[in-house]
Amino acid sequence: MKLKYIALVLLCCLTIDNITAQKAKTDDQDVEMIRKIYDEALGKGESYQMLEFLTKQIGARLAGSPGAAAAVDWSKETMEGFEFDNVFLQEVMVPHWVRGQKEIGKIVNSKMGSVEVNVVALGNSVGSGPNGVAGKIVEVQNFDELAALGETGIKGKIVFFNRRMDPTLIETFEAYGGAGNQRGAGPSEAAKYGAIGVVVRSLTNALDDHPHTGSTNYTPNLYKLPAVAISTNDADKLSRMLKDDSELEFYFETHSQMLPDKLSHNVVGELKGSSKADEYIVVGGHLDSWDLSQGAHDDGTGCVQSIEVLRILKAIGYKPKRTLRAVMFMNEENGLRGGRKYAELAAENKEKHIAAMESDRGGFKPLGFTFTAEDKQVERIKGWAPLFVPYQIYKFDTGGGGADISPLATQGVPMIGFYPDPQRYFDYHHTAIDTFDKVSRRELELGAATMAALTYLIDKYGL
Amino acid sequence: MKLKYIALVLLCCLTIDNITAQKAKTDDQDVEMIRKIYDEALGKGESYQMLEFLTKQIGARLAGSPGAAAAVDWSKETMEGFEFDNVFLQEVMVPHWVRGQKEIGKIVNSKMGSVEVNVVALGNSVGSGPNGVAGKIVEVQNFDELAALGETGIKGKIVFFNRRMDPTLIETFEAYGGAGNQRGAGPSEAAKYGAIGVVVRSLTNALDDHPHTGSTNYTPNLYKLPAVAISTNDADKLSRMLKDDSELEFYFETHSQMLPDKLSHNVVGELKGSSKADEYIVVGGHLDSWDLSQGAHDDGTGCVQSIEVLRILKAIGYKPKRTLRAVMFMNEENGLRGGRKYAELAAENKEKHIAAMESDRGGFKPLGFTFTAEDKQVERIKGWAPLFVPYQIYKFDTGGGGADISPLATQGVPMIGFYPDPQRYFDYHHTAIDTFDKVSRRELELGAATMAALTYLIDKYGL
Numbered sequence: 001m002k003l004k005y006i007a008l009v010l011l012c013c014l015t016i017d018n019i020t021a022q023k024a025k026t027d028d029q030d031v032e033m034i035r036k037i038y039d040e041a042l043g044k045g046e047s048y049q050m051l052e053f054l055t056k057q058i059g060a061r062l063a064g065s066p067g068a069a070a071a072v073d074w075s076k077e078t079m080e081g082f083e084f085d086n087v088f089l090q091e092v093m094v095p096h097w098v099r100g101q102k103e104i105g106k107i108v109n110s111k112m113g114s115v116e117v118n119v120v121a122l123g124n125s126v127g128s129g130p131n132g133v134a135g136k137i138v139e140v141q142n143f144d145e146l147a148a149l150g151e152t153g154i155k156g157k158i159v160f161f162n163r164r165m166d167p168t169l170i171e172t173f174e175a176y177g178g179a180g181n182q183r184g185a186g187p188s189e190a191a192k193y194g195a196i197g198v199v200v201r202s203l204t205n206a207l208d209d210h211p212h213t214g215s216t217n218y219t220p221n222l223y224k225l226p227a228v229a230i231s232t233n234d235a236d237k238l239s240r241m242l243k244d245d246s247e248l249e250f251y252f253e254t255h256s257q258m259l260p261d262k263l264s265h266n267v268v269g270e271l272k273g274s275s276k277a278d279e280y281i282v283v284g285g286h287l288d289s290w291d292l293s294q295g296a297h298d299d300g301t302g303c304v305q306s307i308e309v310l311r312i313l314k315a316i317g318y319k320p321k322r323t324l325r326a327v328m329f330m331n332e333e334n335g336l337r338g339g340r341k342y343a344e345l346a347a348e349n350k351e352k353h354i355a356a357m358e359s360d361r362g363g364f365k366p367l368g369f370t371f372t373a374e375d376k377q378v379e380r381i382k383g384w385a386p387l388f389v390p391y392q393i394y395k396f397d398t399g400g401g402g403a404d405i406s407p408l409a410t411q412g413v414p415m416i417g418f419y420p421d422p423q424r425y426f427d428y429h430h431t432a433i434d435t436f437d438k439v440s441r442r443e444l445e446l447g448a449a450t451m452a453a454l455t456y457l458i459d460k461y462g463l
Numbered sequence: 464m465k466l467k468y469i470a471l472v473l474l475c476c477l478t479i480d481n482i483t484a485q486k487a488k489t490d491d492q493d494v495e496m497i498r499k500i501y502d503e504a505l506g507k508g509e510s511y512q513m514l515e516f517l518t519k520q521i522g523a524r525l526a527g528s529p530g531a532a533a534a535v536d537w538s539k540e541t542m543e544g545f546e547f548d549n550v551f552l553q554e555v556m557v558p559h560w561v562r563g564q565k566e567i568g569k570i571v572n573s574k575m576g577s578v579e580v581n582v583v584a585l586g587n588s589v590g591s592g593p594n595g596v597a598g599k600i601v602e603v604q605n606f607d608e609l610a611a612l613g614e615t616g617i618k619g620k621i622v623f624f625n626r627r628m629d630p631t632l633i634e635t636f637e638a639y640g641g642a643g644n645q646r647g648a649g650p651s652e653a654a655k656y657g658a659i660g661v662v663v664r665s666l667t668n669a670l671d672d673h674p675h676t677g678s679t680n681y682t683p684n685l686y687k688l689p690a691v692a693i694s695t696n697d698a699d700k701l702s703r704m705l706k707d708d709s710e711l712e713f714y715f716e717t718h719s720q721m722l723p724d725k726l727s728h729n730v731v732g733e734l735k736g737s738s739k740a741d742e743y744i745v746v747g748g749h750l751d752s753w754d755l756s757q758g759a760h761d762d763g764t765g766c767v768q769s770i771e772v773l774r775i776l777k778a779i780g781y782k783p784k785r786t787l788r789a790v791m792f793m794n795e796e797n798g799l800r801g802g803r804k805y806a807e808l809a810a811e812n813k814e815k816h817i818a819a820m821e822s823d824r825g826g827f828k829p830l831g832f833t834f835t836a837e838d839k840q841v842e843r844i845k846g847w848a849p850l851f852v853p854y855q856i857y858k859f860d861t862g863g864g865g866a867d868i869s870p871l872a873t874q875g876v877p878m879i880g881f882y883p884d885p886q887r888y889f890d891y892h893h894t895a896i897d898t899f900d901k902v903s904r905r906e907l908e909l910g911a912a913t914m915a916a917l918t919y920l921i922d923k924y925g926l
Contacts, residue, residue, distance in 0.1 A: 038631065038633070039631045042630045042631045043630050043631050167505045167506050167905075168501065168502045168505045168506050170501070170853065170854050170855060170909075172905075205904075205905060206904070365828060365884045365886055367855065390633065391633050392633060392830060392857075392858065392884070394855075394857035394858075395855065395857075421828050421855070421884070423828055423903060423905040423906050423909065424903050424905070424906070427903070440886060440887050440890070441668075441669070442630075442635075442668060442886040442887070443886050443887070446633075446886065
């Protein structure tokens with residue numbers, strides 16, 4: 001009996017020893033390589049300078065705009081400047097929505113007279129034209145309340161969707177998702193009941209004067225209502241005033257329009273693989289941004305971090321087995337045409353993608369990654385987690401990835417979402433204040449290093 | 464044999480089950496209570512409003528200043544307003560250093576003529592007086608280089624300490640520590656070799672125009688040299704110019720002086736314990752700040768978070784077993800008199816402190832805590848770590864705590880340092896830009912909730 005126990009214990013020890021030994025062997029190299037990656041990013045990083053140019057010299061770059069075209073040129077030249085093995089464009093036709101002149105929003109018949117509020121047209125929305133939209137305004141929190149009011153309560157009026165993001169959710173993207181249908185589907189839902197326009201509370205936990213734009217999606221065969229986002233401070237003001245006076249009237253004017261599709265491009269930079277050059281690992285962000293801002297956190301940071309991943313690995317002399325691609329996707333914000341085109345071409349060219357990573361949650365302090373992949377792939381990555389602890393990278397969870405790489409994921413490619421801390425993202429998201437100065441150099445650099453470290457491990461060990 | 468194995472497996476299962484059951488029992492209550500704490504902080508939090516008043520209405524509050532006195536009054540009134548069980552002051556004599564009129568710094572004989580640079584007097588430093596300090600300037604990286612130059616190379620000159628914080632260190636406080644002796648001991652080291660003044664590179668990884676003040680400590684019986692911190696951009700400029708022209712001369716003028724000690728106060732708010740009222744748990748920050756700024760991250764955030772811990776626990780109806788104290792320590796920045804006084808009084812009054820927690824690393828996204836305590840106490844706290852994972856709190860490590868609670872730690876009290884992400888702290892630390900707008904409401908609130916959750920667990924289970 002005793003012997004058997006001993007045997008059992010020995011068996012356990014041997015197993016543990018084997019694991020430890022195996023792990024230690026790879027760890028020693030990996031520990032050193034990952035340290036080099038972070039040293040390069042933090043000591044000789046280029047991501048911050050790249051971001052400064054992209055945001056301050058180029059600035060806003062909505063698909064189809066001159067800014068987007070300039071960003072395409074800049075990405076190509078930048079990656080060529082770093083002497084990547086191959087840099088090329090992928091042609092893609094993109095929607096071309098333009099905002100036109102600045103929007104007007106006001107409460108017209110309050111006791112205080114006319115009260116101006118901060119609004120912006122929702123992305124892809126039709127314009128009101130110069131005569132604007134004027135009428136009584138009705139506040140609802142959700143589509144159930146809208147349906148309950150029905151045509152009787154809604155027809156001929158402006159609908160004001162005022163549901164807050166839930167501030168108690170730690171995962172702000174979940175809170176965003178919980179309020180998002182107001183912006184995405186609100187205009188078409190309101191159209192069902194004969195509304196004449198829509199005002200949506202900005203999707204943010206912050207209380208301030210900056211309205212947040214973002215796409216709305218019209219349901220086919222329903223009347224397209226003009227629609228604006230209102231700043232949270234003004235949403236609260238409007239709601240308070242409506243409680244005092246339900247006869248309030250609202251006026252807004254938008255001049256947006258959808259022009260014919262336009263030719264644009266994804267930009268791809270490659271480091272060619274040595275032994276498995278026909279296997280691809282994608283690291284990407286989206287090059288387009290909303291028209292209101294410099295598109296710093298959304299998604300200038302993701303673009304420069306993706307370029308930086310390849311630059312770092314090249315700079316420290318790492319020779320990848322697989323072909324690594326930094327991909328600047330075009331038109332994530334209002335069409336996803338670039339992401340779709342990339343996946344389409346990958347399928348057409350029978351390119352074997354072993355992983356696709358995206359950074360599109362801002363350039364904040366990196367916490368880790370989330371995965372949409374097979375269990376064994378997720379387990380493999382989780383096994384590398386201890387390597388990241390010295391860099392205060394802790395989160396390796398399932399779920400999500402990135403919009404631009406999701407068309408690849410539908411082809412079965414493991415999808416990896418870079419996960420920076422999500423607390424500040426929606427303070428800036430889709431607003432005029434998503435600017436260079438909101439990005440911390442160290443947070444940006446740490447993010448790039450963290451992405452490079454995982455890219456290195458996937459390249460070395462496969463997935 | 465087989466039976467024995469089964470017995471063994473059963474034993475294992477039972478043990479695991481017992482642990483799980485035991486844990487689950489406490490976890491269920493704790494999970495719920497911690498959720499309530501975060502809900503209160505994020506949904507009905509008061510920390511941000513408190514911080515706004517403390518930073519924007521009161522502002523700078525160096526020990527002995529009118530701002531510090533106003534902050535004492537405000538803390539007392541605020542905690543009384545929340546109807547804590549007991550709010551009181553502890554008298555403490557503090558140093559009273561004043562900066563006087565704005566400093567001047569310039570390179571006087573460069574090829575471009577006189578070049579102004581951004582400097583501030585180091586805290587506690589003597590002033591140069593209206594005639595300033597003028598002379599050749601010698602750059603060194605460390606005290607070894609200084610010693611190598613010796614009296615021959617240093618006498619009659621200004622010493623320029625220009626060692627960078629190491630940007631590759633993830634732990635920025637370690638990088639700060641690695642460069643800190645230039646500011647703390649540089650003036651006295653330079654005095655040994657007959658220098659006439661000292662210029663120190665600002666302690667930050669950021670490259671900008673904001674000089675960072677902070678205390679210097681003169682060695683007794685050595686001549687006290689006037690000393691300034693220079694912004695990192697100007698330090699780099701000066702270094703470049705010195706490489707071109709080693710005969711450069713520098714001029715600086717400071718008007719600081721140390722006045723006689725002044726009466727000030729720690730401010731203490733209490734929630735009285737139910738069953739163990741004579742056991743104390745301290746949660747604190749320091750009320751004083753440098754004179755240059757609003758003292759937002761250093762340490763307005765720590766103060767309002769400490770008050771918020773008690774407010775949250777009271778608001779959700781938690782009745783502590785032990786007496787919980789929010790302590791606003793006075794004079795951390797240039798004397799630590801408040802922290803010493805608190806510990807002195809605790810000893811004098813034979814108060815049994817079971818733990819002391821401090822928030823003095825900024826109001827950034829909380830990552831966890833660090834501990835200076837006995838192993839079993841650290842292990843106990845680490846056992847609670849899973850409760851924090853849903854809130855993205857991951858770090859529970861040994862080391863450090865807080866300056867103000869360190870005198871308690873020398874009495875054997877377990878010391879807990881709240882640990883927010885350290886990447887942005889030194890961008891603002893001790894500068895004019897440590898202002899309210901640099902604080903993220905959500906990060907601040909999450910920090911307060913995280914501190915409250917640990918306070919609750921320590922109160923409930925002891926340590």
